[in-house]
Amino acid sequence: MSRPPFFGAWLLRLLRRQGDSDLVLGDLEEEYSYLYQRQGRQVAARWYWQQVIRSVPRFIYELVYWWVIMLENYFKVSVRNLRKHPGFAFINIAGLALGLAACFVITLFLVHKLSYDRFHPNAERMYRVIQETDFGVMAPTPPGLAKALEENFPELEQVTLVKERGQGLFVTGADSYFIDNVFVADPSFFKVFGFEILQGNPETILTAPGHVVLTESEAQKLFGDRQPMGQVLRYENTRDLEVVGIVADPPSNAHFHFNVLVAYSERQQAMREGSTIYWQYFGDYLYVVLQEGHTAESFVSKLRTFEEAAEKPEWLSDKAPGLFVEPVVDIHLYSEAKQDIAPQSDIRYLYLFGSIAVLVLIIAGVNYMNLATARSAMRYREVGVRKAVGAMRAQLIGQFLSESIVVALLAFGLALLLVQGALPLIKQAAGIDFTFSYVQYLTIAAGFMLVVLGVGFVAGSYPAFFLARFEAVQILGGGYRQRTKGTLRKTLIVFQFAVSVALLLATIIIHQQQRYVHNQRLGFDKEQIVYFRAQYVKEQFDAFKATLLRTSAIESVASGPPIGLGWKSMTITIEDEQGGPSWDLGVMGAGYDYVNTAGIEILQGRALSREFPADAAQSVLVNELAAHQLGISDDPLGQMVQVGEEEKTVVGVMRDFHNASLHTAINPLVLRVDTEDTYIALVRLAPQRMAEGLQHLEATWAQFVPERPLQYTFLEDRLETHYQLEQRLGHLFTLFAGLAVLIACLGMFGLAAFTAEQRTKEIGIRKAVGASSSSIVSLFAVYFVKLVVVGFGIAAPVSYVLMERWLATFAYHVPLSGTPFVVAGSVILVLALLAVSYQAFKAASANPVEALRYE
Amino acid sequence: MGRTNLLLRSEEMILLAIYKLGDNAYGVSIRRYLSEMTGQDWSIASVYAPLDRLTARGFVDTRDGAPTKERGGRRRRFYTLTRSGLAALGEIQRLQATMWADMPKLI
Numbered sequence: 022m023s024r025p026p027f028f029g030a031w032l033l034r035l036l037r038r039q040g041d042s043d044l045v046l047g048d049l050e051e052e053y054s055y056l057y058q059r060q061g062r063q064v065a066a067r068w069y070w071q072q073v074i075r076s077v078p079r080f081i082y083e084l085v086y087w088w089v090i091m092l093e094n095y096f097k098v099s100v101r102n103l104r105k106h107p108g109f110a111f112i113n114i115a116g117l118a119l120g121l122a123a124c125f126v127i128t129l130f131l132v133h134k135l136s137y138d139r140f141h142p143n144a145e146r147m148y149r150v151i152q153e154t155d156f157g158v159m160a161p162t163p164p165g166l167a168k169a170l171e172e173n174f175p176e177l178e179q180v181t182l183v184k185e186r187g188q189g190l191f192v193t194g195a196d197s198y199f200i201d202n203v204f205v206a207d208p209s210f211f212k213v214f215g216f217e218i219l220q221g222n223p224e225t226i227l228t229a230p231g232h233v234v235l236t237e238s239e240a241q242k243l244f245g246d247r248q249p250m251g252q253v254l255r256y257e258n259t260r261d262l263e264v265v266g267i268v269a270d271p272p273s274n275a276h277f278h279f280n281v282l283v284a285y286s287e288r289q290q291a292m293r294e295g296s297t298i299y300w301q302y303f304g305d306y307l308y309v310v311l312q313e314g315h316t317a318e319s320f321v322s323k324l325r326t327f328e329e330a331a332e333k334p335e336w337l338s339d340k341a342p343g344l345f346v347e348p349v350v351d352i353h354l355y356s357e358a359k360q361d362i363a364p365q366s367d368i369r370y371l372y373l374f375g376s377i378a379v380l381v382l383i384i385a386g387v388n389y390m391n392l393a394t395a396r397s398a399m400r401y402r403e404v405g406v407r408k409a410v411g412a413m414r415a416q417l418i419g420q421f422l423s424e425s426i427v428v429a430l431l432a433f434g435l436a437l438l439l440v441q442g443a444l445p446l447i448k449q450a451a452g453i454d455f456t457f458s459y460v461q462y463l464t465i466a467a468g469f470m471l472v473v474l475g476v477g478f479v480a481g482s483y484p485a486f487f488l489a490r491f492e493a494v495q496i497l498g499g500g501y502r503q504r505t506k507g508t509l510r511k512t513l514i515v516f517q518f519a520v521s522v523a524l525l526l527a528t529i530i531i532h533q534q535q536r537y538v539h540n541q542r543l544g545f546d547k548e549q550i551v552y553f554r555a556q557y558v559k560e561q562f563d564a565f566k567a568t569l570l571r572t573s574a575i576e577s578v579a580s581g582p583p584i585g586l587g588w589k590s591m592t593i594t595i596e597d598e599q600g601g602p603s604w605d606l607g608v609m610g611a612g613y614d615y616v617n618t619a620g621i622e623i624l625q626g627r628a629l630s631r632e633f634p635a636d637a638a639q640s641v642l643v644n645e646l647a648a649h650q651l652g653i654s655d656d657p658l659g660q661m662v663q664v665g666e667e668e669k670t671v672v673g674v675m676r677d678f679h680n681a682s683l684h685t686a687i688n689p690l691v692l693r694v695d696t697e698d699t700y701i702a703l704v705r706l707a708p709q710r711m712a713e714g715l716q717h718l719e720a721t722w723a724q725f726v727p728e729r730p731l732q733y734t735f736l737e738d739r740l741e742t743h744y745q746l747e748q749r750l751g752h753l754f755t756l757f758a759g760l761a762v763l764i765a766c767l768g769m770f771g772l773a774a775f776t777a778e779q780r781t782k783e784i785g786i787r788k789a790v791g792a793s794s795s796s797i798v799s800l801f802a803v804y805f806v807k808l809v810v811v812g813f814g815i816a817a818p819v820s821y822v823l824m825e826r827w828l829a830t831f832a833y834h835v836p837l838s839g840t841p842f843v844v845a846g847s848v849i850l851v852l853a854l855l856a857v858s859y860q861a862f863k864a865a866s867a868n869p870v871e872a873l874r875y876e
Numbered sequence: 877m878g879r880t881n882l883l884l885r886s887e888e889m890i891l892l893a894i895y896k897l898g899d900n901a902y903g904v905s906i907r908r909y910l911s912e913m914t915g916q917d918w919s920i921a922s923v924y925a926p927l928d929r930l931t932a933r934g935f936v937d938t939r940d941g942a943p944t945k946e947r948g949g950r951r952r953r954f955y956t957l958t959r960s961g962l963a964a965l966g967e968i969q970r971l972q973a974t975m976w977a978d979m980p981k982l983i
Binding site: 024025041043044045046047048049050051052054055072075076077078079080082083 | 902903904907919920921922924925928944946947948950951952953
């Protein structure tokens with residue numbers, strides 16, 4: 022008696038999922054034996070295989086069809102179940118969808134940030150040369166270095182220099198335009214950078230003085246529909262430039278963006294070709310492309326040797342100028358070089374955002390599972406009934422699992438919609454335009470889909486594997502008690518709130534830190550300063566000032582330029598005696614107390630003051646950079662420096678501050694007393710008493726200048742526009758932290774509803790024996806508040822430690838105080854109470870008769 | 877597989893076979909009968925696929941028999957028509973009659 026072919030049977034068994042594979046196999050075996058007896062093994066086996074092969078496609082089709090039917094069925098049942106408790110369902114789905122959407126958006130953001138500068142064709146081999154100086158690591162390189170590199174380093178395929186020029190005046194015909202982001206670039210710019218040239222000859226663009234290249238948008242602005250090529254623009258009223266090329270707008274993920282590229286002028290070209298290297302001076306930004314096969318390390322070590330061997334002027338400090346190299350793709354996130362070509366971001370923010378994304382996702386997932394299991398625990402009766410009418414365990418498991426997954430998928434669908442809708446808003450808030458290829462988007466979406474399926478599966482496994490285990494009799498006969506006291510649920514809620522608290526704390530502390538960093542980077546304390554036009558009190562300025570200072574709500578008053586907005590009295594070009602390149606020295610004139618009012622920090626010496634009569638005409642303050650350029654860094658006080666025609670004495674050194682936006686480099690600056698020019702006055706208000714101070718200001722003004730109303734501006738408001746990047750990050754962070762809290766509260770809300778329903782009987786009894794509504798409400802409130810408190814108790818110390826460590830990574834940071842904790846704690850408590858109280862009230866006001874009727 | 881209420885041809889033929897085979901209607905016999913009748917070799921799948929649908933729609937009842945050695949120790953499952961199965965067949969019969977009534981002889 023021969024057995025039929027084993028593999029054939031196995032294949033069929035595999036395909037035949039309806040559970041009756043035995044029938045088919047039995048039939049086949051029967052016919053096989055019949056044939057075997059009559060016509061022998063060969064024929065029988067051949068027939069068997071024939072049958073198998075012919076049947077396979079059909080069975081597969083049937084299988085798929087069967088799955089589809091089953092899914093359809095599950096879907097219908099799921100929807101029906103959702104309809105039964107629409108509130109629950111909504112909360113469940115919404116919570117998960119929100120979490121998914123938030124995480125998704127953050128992921129998109131992270132992917133975008135990580136993709137900076139990868140679009141250049143040579144991205145992997147592109148590096149920027151930077152130098153370490155007494156000031157720290159600086160992005161601008163010594164003038165003259167580019168030429169030296171070109172001559173001595175054959176392993177560099179390309180070398181290019183870029184100068185940043187900020188805003189420029191361009192006049193065409195009758196129209197003048199102030200264009201931002203003007204850069205000067207040398208001929209090899211496009212050989213290094215992969216910005217797309219739309220019009221113009223790549224070989225000749227930027228090769229001669231007088232060339233200018235515009236971006237597409239800029240050309241559109243200037244010339245509209247006319248052909249921009251060949252047009253002439255007058256630059257800064259000094260030179261005429263011809264448009265020789267149009268490039269596509271630089272993509273959002275480039276570490277600097279330009280609107281106009283101007284070719285090197287003749288003078289600049291001459292300097293470029295010069296053979297002296299001005300070590301430790303700050304020139305332009307130097308980018309190189311390394312030949313294939315050469316490593317950055319070998320380049321750097323060769324650089325060092327070159328440095329050491331190079332001739333340097335004697336006065337240069339002993340500390341050798343250290344030339345470094347950083348990969349261009351790392352600039353945006355990792356570069357710590359100061360005076361960067363454009364403001365860059367920080368990888369630390371990415372870590373933070375990544376952590377938030379994960380946390381929010383976890384909260385959402387946990388929430389979903391919590392609510393789902395809670396809901397399904399109430400379905401134990403349904404399980405009983407189904408088992409009683411003969412549902413198999415496998416079926417039930419399948420049922421619950423697929424229901425859960427279906428709902429999770431619904432949430433995913435909703436999340437995708439949310440993302441689509443919110444993305445434009447987020448882009449605005451973040452100030453970034455990130456675009457994605459479909460492939461990237463789909464890959465990320467697929468990843469999330471897997472997570473969603475996982476969440477659905479886990480959520481479904483409680484009812485599937487736990488509930489389905491009970492016998493029908495057990496359940497319906499009343500032998501089934503809710504075994505879990507809900508400790509798991511409680512733990513999950515606590516966990517959720519702990520995470521939310523931690524996130525809130527992080528948000529608050531990060532905000533504090535950002536403000537602090539802002540002020541640090543600016544170099545002056547920008548808060549509480551107002552400025553206004555003071556020429557009307559020019560004659561009586563001293564009296565005006567004295568009156569203002571009568572209140573302690575005003576800390577300090579001075580006439581002088583509004584700091585941070587780029588005003589200088591004049592710029593002097595200094596020819597360097599020691600053979601360095603000529604450089605620009607800014608001269609600022611301001612009244613006494615300017616330093617105090619503007620919040621400039623004095624590092625050495627003192628501020629200018631009336632107590633020293635010499636200060637009126639003789640003394641000056643210099644900033645650190647000026648001290649460096651003038652060669653007096655080591656012992657600046659008392660030195661004589663040439664400012665234009667006159668010699669002045671240095672009496673103090675100011676900490677470098679950004680007199681213009683963070684986008685432009687700090688310039689060497691000299692501050693002298695000028696009481697003549699009282700065009701603008703600054704007033705510094707006491708922190709908690711600004712309204713009071715302002716009132717006094719207005720009153721005093723009215724006293725002195727009754728015929729004009731006072732118009733003042735908060736310096737901070739004017740500056741805000743410059744620092745949007747970090748502000749926006751801050752906003753984003755707050756948004757997501759808020760979302761996490763919202764989701765946690767949703768979870769709480771849902772759970773409160775569940776608990777209320779579960780304990781309807783208990784509440785009914787309590788009311789029946791005379792408990793008041795308020796006692797019921799407080800019952801609820803206490804129960805849940807305890808959870809929140811525990812959550813807080815866990816989160817607070819952990820957050821403290823973590824934030825302490827994060828803050829320590831910054832050179833300067835705010836001290837960790839108790840305020841964030843108090844704020845976070847109260848916010849969470851209030852929100853949680855709100856979430857719970859609604860349910861509590863509903864439960865408390867329910868009719869006890871209704872509740873007890875269940876029995 | 878559209879959601880039409882009418883029996884598919886294959887379903888119709890299987891129901892007829894089950895009717896004709898009476899007490900002896902099971903997988904092998906049905907397959908053999910249909911192969912003989914149509915002159916084409918019906919595969920196992922082409923029998924069981926419609927059979928499953930018919931069972932799902934409640935047109936067919938099942939009854940399990942004893943296991944036999946030829947089947948490797950597995951049981952036979954016998955099929956019979958239910959009332960609704962008969963009704964479905966009846967509907968086809970009526971439809972057939974009305975639609976074919978005025979057709980000329982084609983072959």
